[in-house]
Amino acid sequence: MxxxxxxxxxxxxxxxxxxxxxxxxxxxxxxxxxxxxxxxxxxxxxxxxxxxxxxxxxxxxxxxxxxxxxxxxxxxxxxxxxxxxxxxxxxxxxxxxxxxxxxxxxxxxxxxxxxxxxxxxxxxxxxxxxxxTKVLDSTPARPPAAHFSPRVCAGLAVDADYVAAHLDDEAMVLIDARSPDRFRGENESLDPVGGRIPGACNRFFRDNLDASGRFLPAAQLRTDFTALLGGRPPAAVVNQCGSGVTACHNLLAMEIAGLPGARLYAGSWSEWCADPARPLVSG
The missing domain is CATH 3.40.250.10 (Rhodanese-like domain)
Structure with a gap:
């Protein structure tokens, strides 16, 4: 198939x-x-x-x-x-x-x-x-049930312990998908603490889109993310955001760009900041 x-x-x-x-x-x-x-x-x-x-x-x-x-x-x-x-x-x-x-x-x-x-x-x-098309429906869909058998790719995700252990490792590229102000620790409205994980760089997920809300061409996305990689392979990237949602947008953008292999820190900032022992920076 x-x-x-x-x-x-x-x-x-x-x-x-x-x-x-x-x-x-x-x-x-x-x-x-x-x-x-x-x-x-x-x-x-x-x-x-x-x-x-x-x-x-x-x-x-x-x-x-x-x-x-x-x-x-x-x-x-x-x-x-x-x-x-x-x-x-x-x-x-x-x-x-x-x-x-x-x-x-x-x-x-x-x-x-x-x-x-x-x-x-x-x-x-x-x-x-x-x-x-303008074609829409208001009737709830009731499709026949199917069987979905998961084959979990555990290597696509990392946890807080992994991120903490690699904070000083140049081989990890931590990309934060939140807006620039939240990345700086300003205007935090979703989580109780503002700031970011030390060493993270910022790629606001909306920067993957053009003015019409469609994804930028693959070549442009590749140029943008290659600049963040700094010569390191896509597999070095750990994508995060506030709660592991918009980070997936960056993961999709990297896939479109032909840069597969990056991973997700699903807990992201909302998990990271819940432990006061974990370091954070702002500004």
Whole structure:
């Protein structure tokens, strides 16, 4: 079987595949400040045949207060939820949101983590779809259940202990996807402590997008991320953000750029700052 779509898909391409057996469209819309937003938006209207997965309830695990705002879900539970949505190991999955891919990229990475390559993010998201086709649905999708067997790629993620052990290691490139002000420790509205992990460099995830909300060309992304690498291989990169969500956007951008092999620190700043013994810097 071919790899299918493994990074991005355009609205025009997706439109040509609507109704294709084995294709599953997933609505990942969310609002960090209003957790009910995604479900409400899905109920009003969504792409034809799309199912909805919720960032907090489906794409994250239980929070302990010390493991970050969006810890990784249990692989078996996530696999069962994917199967309930009609996703099998040979499905072509397309994820979308209305926020430049910041939530859809989380599902893209989680499926990669579970060993599933045939997953793409709708480039330009909900807005691009509406501009291209206007075809929407308000009926909740109820696809036949499928079986999804996870093959966890443990090497795609690192934990806080790994990051702490490599803070002074020039071989690790820690890239923070948060906005520049939050990276500096200013205007922190989501976590109780402002600042960043020592040694991190900043690549705001929205810098991966053009003015229309679509991803920049692969060559431009490659130039940008190569500058951050400083001659080190992509496998040296650990991507993080506030809670392991927008870091996946940078991981997707690196994949588009032809720089695969980077890893995710899923706990990210929200986990890191929960332990006062861990060092931090600001400014």
């Amino acid at each position: 071919s790899a299918g779509y493994a990074t991005l898909i355009s609205a025009a391409e997706l439109d040509r595949h609507l109704g294709t057996p084995g294709w599953v469209i997933v609505d990942c819309r969310h609002d960090l400040a209003n957790p009910a937003f995604g479900r409400d938006a899905y109920a009003r209207e969504h792409l034809p045949g799309a199912v909805h997965l919720h960032l907090d309830d489906d794409l994250s695990g239980p929070r302990s207060g010390r493991n970050g705002r969006h810890p990784l879900p249990d692989p078996a539970l996530l696999a069962a939820r994917l199967g309930a949505c009609g996703i099998a190991n040979d499905s072509q999955v397309v994820a979308y949101d209305d926020a430049g891919g910041m939530y859809a990229a989380r599902l893209w990475w989680l499926l990669r983590w579970l060993g599933h390559e045939r997953v793409a993010v709708l480039d330009g998201g909900y807005q691009a779809w509406c501009a291209a």
